[in-house]
Amino acid sequence: VTQITDQTEITVDMAEFLAGPVSEALLALPRAPGQRLIFIHEWTRFRSYTPEARDALTAWAMGLKGEIGRMLFVISKEASSMVRMGIKVGTMTLKLAGIDSELIDTIDPALAARGIRPRSGAPPRRPASP
Template sequence: MSTTTRRLAFQRQPHLVDGSGSVGVWLTQPAGMLVQLLRETVTTGDIARFISHDAYQRLVGVMRPDERAFFLYDMALMVRYETEARVILTQWGLNVRDRIEHIVIRPPPEMNKLGRMGIQTIAAAMSLARVPIDIVDDLEPFLRARNLRPRLGAG
């Protein structure tokens, strides 16, 4: 696996980084979290648990009780994902669907057909649960349209 990296989603450092240094998470205002792979990464069960537990608990800690959040995933550097990760993230999404305002996923540009089918499976499950979800080539237009920016004082 090469050490390809990319420009950070925001100009400031992430609020959280997983233990491997592969995943950065920014808490946003309005309420949300932007998850970005910081280097070429296999999305594992451990990464899914970091997102669905550690990052989510940090987000909930700064949200109002009735507030709904944006969940943005820049997975452009995902090499592949383990089935366990997909199952964890899908189940978590369904469990917290009442707290979700919108999900936006940026998959890898050259993702194989099987990987795209996995992302489509997640999207279908969330759509059936009436959670707005979009799969995009670029998160920037969504960030601008919703005026999503890093939350100050959350890091």
């Protein structure tokens, strides 16, 4: 799960962080043969993005095509129509490339409807550093 907490704009730096260290850590997780990753981008606070960030995120997802089982984008209903349209175009691009992706408004019902749940036996989360 990726989450935007205090930023309202997705930047190239954020996209590069996701495409670099975050992806490397996810790909290093133990998985059953053929098991694919599920990405849930909880971006309800996001209100805009740079075109360069959009391009970097699309290229990142396309580069992981064989590793992704599903990619969900949780965007607030209050997001501008331009932002929602941009994300919808992105999800359609990914779908055409064979990546199951979707724009959704809320996270919990969407996860339950798709049978997505945390991996059993997952280690507890570490508390945030002060």
